[in-house]
Amino acid sequence: MKTIKILLYLGLIGLVGASLFIYSGLFSIGADTPHSKPVYWILEQTRERSIERASADIEVPSLEDPSLLLSGGADYNDMCSSCHLRPGQRESDMSVGLYPPPPNLAIDHTEDHDHGDKSATARKRFWVIKHGIKASGMPAWGITHDEERIWAMVAFLEKLPELTPEQYQIITARD
């Protein structure tokens, strides 16, 4: 009984302390001040686990049709390349200024995150493009784009790390 009482008091003190901290305005919300390592880890784990769970049941269609590259490439160039970069580009105002920094999708990340499982990468990418990520600068494109266009972008992303700047220019140009 005593232990429960102590735990309740500690919880209450924690709640009051957290409320005081929030209302004091002491937390630096600026994107140019990085999170502390533990906060970054908590947020990253929350994000990765949430995406993994939410995208687990998504069925990945065939992404081999070359025409998907043309429609997905043009959309990527217009909507994503300013943050996620293009072949031959190392940084942009957006990629440097956003926090957390958006991943450079012109470089292959499949090995780092999904141990080479292309299908897992594809369904996670589909989910992220469709739903966006809270407080990260990643919009939910599913509100204004149908699933066909989002899958085309996923198909393009699979090929993006292999493209040269010349190939990228041809594939992403609009008619």
Next chain:
Amino acid sequence: MKKLTQILLISLPLLTVSFASDAHDPKLHAKKAEKANCAPLQKMKNENKKMDMTDPVMIAMTKKCEKQAQSKEMKHMEHKGEHSEQAKHEKMIHKKVEHKKMKEKKKDDGHKH
């Protein structure tokens, strides 16, 4: 007054959603888009004749450049057609003017005699 508020509350989000769904029509992007630079593709094909033509990237690029060449040709033909139509029209006007001049000349000659 209550009804008006209700109508506004329903119609405003609907309008916003309908405008938003038009926001990313590919045609809207096309206005500011640059054309595909197909010269490097031709060069790649000429330099490396053993290129994998079953590669989706290669197929996509070829498709894009063929489409662009076709639309360029169509525009050229249209322009040529317009040009020849205009030339025909100008020729006809020129003929009419000449004919009128000849007639007037004949009339003048008739009066003199």
